[in-house]
Amino acid sequence: MVYPLGMIGIGIGLAYLAAFAAGGLLLRCGFPLPSSSGRIGRIDGLRGLLALSVMMHHFVIWMQATRLGGSWERPTVLFLENLGGGSVSIFFMITGFLFHRVALEGFHVSRMAALWVGRFFRLTPMVAASVVATCLIILWTQDYSIRPETVFTPLFSWVAALGQPPLLGHADSGRIDAYVLWSLKYEWAFYLFGLPLMAIAYDLLRGKAPNATLPLALIFGSLAMARLAALDWLAFPPLFAMGMLASEATKLEKARIWSSSRGGMLAASACLLAALACAPKPYGTPWDFLLGLFFASVACGNDVFGILRRRALLALGECSYGIYLFHGVILFVLFDFGAPALAALDTASLPLLLPLVAIVVVALTAATFIVIEKPGVAFGRAIIASFSSATPAMSEDKAIG
Incomplete structure (x- = not known):
């Protein structure tokens, strides 16, 4: 495949400006x-750029699948591939960063339960809305089959972020949302298992080792296990751990x-840029550490x-979860x-549509934020307040995954 790299670069640059x-x-x-109060504007702003970068990555995949003779697969140009994968890696780091303080406070059943409730109402309503949009598109295409086995189990898998099997019998339904729900599976694994285990470990080691010890152990332990067992999920714990180390670095x-x-900003x-341009794959490589250094900075x-x-x-950061979904x-x-x-446009001109796509996506997701996401967060906080004295900010911290 021959990518019109110059036009893609122009389209990406204009899309960032249009979204801004x-x-x-x-x-x-x-x-x-x-x-x-309690928010770090730099990270909120970074979220907006990351979500837009994932969008641009998938635009390129659509180009290669429809106009460049390729298929729905990773771009062969590393920068275009890592524009998506690198952004998701940093999203995982943001999650580790935001919730490291929860782990440091130790394990408390009521606090963990409150966190899970807050995360559910923060994440799930928007996922459900995106699944409804996907179903409507499938029905519009008239390529569907409505039977119990094509509806209930797939719907549960999608909304719970367990997987994206054919929805309503539509063979390639995951392509409709660009298969983005996969990352939420690892977010939930972190909330449900990783965070409680880290909290218990901090309880056991309190006063016996520096706080950075556990994230470092998680990084090197995962790397060691990856050498012994070819398990894809081992690429992700180090990303959350790098976010925790960034919390300690602050x-x-x-x-x-x-x-x-100025020197620090240039170095970061x-x-x-080095990680985006050179990493041979998005996750589980030494280049992740360069992304970690950038995020820590x-x-x-x-x-x-x-x-x-x-x-x-910052406004785009508020919309970032919707942009991603x-x-x-x-x-x-x-x-x-x-x-x-x-069909009336030549292939090289297609990237010039990116600014228009960015504007449409931002407008749509601003509406979903106001109508779905923000009320969902507020409802979760109300439930937490009704049975717990947990800090409301616990349900406000935002991470995509």
Whole structure:
């Protein structure tokens, strides 16, 4: 396959700018930003860029599957492949970073139960909405089969993020949302198993070892196990652990000073670009450590020369979960339903549609945030408050996965 790399690069750059402009317009229209209390704006801004990067990665996959003679598979250009995989890796690090303090506080049944309730109402309503959108598209295509075995078990698997088997009997239903639900499986594994186990381990080791010991043990233990057993899931615990190490790094004054300096920002940006350009696959390689260094730098104060603090980008950060879940639906409509109209465009011009796609995705997901995601979070907080004295912020911390 020959990618029109120049036009893809232009399309990606314009799409970031278009999304940024859309974020600014959302703010002028009254889109709600969260209170700065307990939130780190740099990470909120980073989320918006990461979700958009995943969208651009899948746009390229659609191009190669429909116009470049390829199939629905990873792009052969490493940067375009890692634009998606690298972004998801950093999302996992954000999760580890945000919830490390929960593990440090030790294991408390009521607190863990409150966290699970908060996560359920934070994550699941939006997943359910994206699954409904997928079902509607399948019904519109008239390529479906409605029988108990094609409805109930697949629906449960999708909404619970256990897998994406054929939905309503539609053979390639996962392509409609770009198969994005796979990462939520690992998010839930972290919340349900990883976090409680880490909390118990901190209880056992309290006062006996530095806090960074456990994340480091998780990283090197996973790497050692991966050499003995070819298990795909072993690539992901180190990513959560790197986020936990970033949490510990924020306590170091020298790390904060360096990360906020011009030299620190340049070094962190170089780490990010090197990982995106050179990693032979998205997960489970030494290049993940460069992504970890970049994220730790952001956690410690690197706002990438002020970009991550821009309010328009913070608005995109609020929409990031929706962007991640719903961009695949928009791309499917464009490349499948819109195929007759796209036929009039030459392949090299297709990337110029990316800015328009970005605007549509941001507009749609801003609506889903207000109508579905924000009320879901509020409902979860209300339930937590009714049976627990857990901190409300527990249900407000955001991570995609």
